Amino acid sequence: MTNAKSSNIIYGIFIVFTMLVIGIILAFKGTKERESSSVDYDNSLSVGGYAVKINNCIYFTDTNEIVFTFKYKAMVGSPTNSIPEIYSITYSLKDELNSKLTYKTQDNSDEEQLVTCTDFDKDLYYIKVNFISKEPDYYDQDTYDDFGDVVKGAFHEGKKYDSYVQIDVQDMLKMTKNEYKTYTTQAPVTATEESSAADKVIDPSGTFVITTTTTPMTTESSEPATTTSTASKNSHESTSQKKTNVAVKSNQDHDEQQIDEPYVYTTEPRRYEDNDHYT
Incomplete structure (x- = not known):
């Protein structure tokens, strides 16, 4: 009887311990960050004769705005397709379809725009940026019928490059506008x-x-x-260390002068000619 009670107590403790472990695991999974839903964010995309990139996405928590840069660059001398441009931006909440948000663009340079998004729910999961580029429309060459009349060539619509980039809210930098000013004005000092x-x-x-x-x-x-x-x-000074020059003065000054090199006396007898006169 005693053994049966002991077994039941041990079994009960085991059940309780197992449930606690399962509860901890489930709680850990619940708090774990979800998988990112970003698509081609901060990647270079080929769009006809252009390369397109969206990066530097920042979520201003105090004004509930999202800003990012939209960049494009010609990869050939003269691309036949038009310059890529944004035509729609949407956002998505959990288990909901995309909803359009308001945005405006500002040119930073000839090939870069700053895009500001507003009017979206704070609980968004991601935003989706749709952009397009298009080849020009064209006609086939005109022909002539049996009577010599012109037959207009068939019309063809140019090819469209319709693409998008998706940015998860987890991949956005989150800060206030004041923090952003400090973030952009602190220039790092380079080794040079x-x-x-x-x-x-x-x-x-x-x-x-x-x-x-x-x-x-x-x-x-x-x-x-x-x-x-x-x-x-007001001034320009120049000093130079030059080679040593030895100057020889008269015999009167010879004792007072310090000479770095030995002085060599030359005693050569003077030759008198017949026409020389003594004075």
């Missing part, structure tokens, strides 16, 4: 800028000092000359 700043030496007066070393034409007694030039508004 840092090295350029380190190479500039500024003297106390605020002028730039640039030191260069030049080597003149090689001779037996020439040495490299180091020139320091200081650029300022």
Whole structure:
């Protein structure tokens, strides 16, 4: 009897523990982020003779607006199809069909637009951007009938490139407009800028000092000359270290002068000619 009660207690504990584990797993799955529904976001798409890309999508949480860039670029010299352009933007909620939202475009450059979307529900799952490009319409060549009358060529509508890009709300940057201003005005300092700043030496007066070393034409007694030039508004100074020159003065000044090289006295007898006279 005791063994049966013990078995029932152990079985009950096992059931309770199993249910707790299952509950934790289900709760974890419920809080796990859903799979992204983005399609071709931040990818380069081929649209006839153009490449198209949509990126930099930002959700302004304080104004409930979504902005992104729409870019296109000609991939051939003169594309035959028209410039790609947006004709519709929709948004979708969970388990609901797409609904149209209001948007406006602003040209950033010749090949880039800033698109702003408004009037959508805050619980949206994704937005869908539809754009199109079109080849020109054309006619077949005219012909003539048996009586010589012109038969107009058949009309053909140009090919359409109808594409879309889908952006999941999870893949959008979320921030306020004030945060966006800070985000766009903080320019990173590149390694080149840092090295350029380190190479500039500024003297106390605020002028730039640039030191260069030049080597003149090689001779037996020439040495490299180091020139320091200081650029300022009112002055330009140049100093050079040159080769040593030995100057010989008269005998009266010889004792007072310091000469780096030994002085060599030359004693050569003077020759007198017959027509020389003593004075």
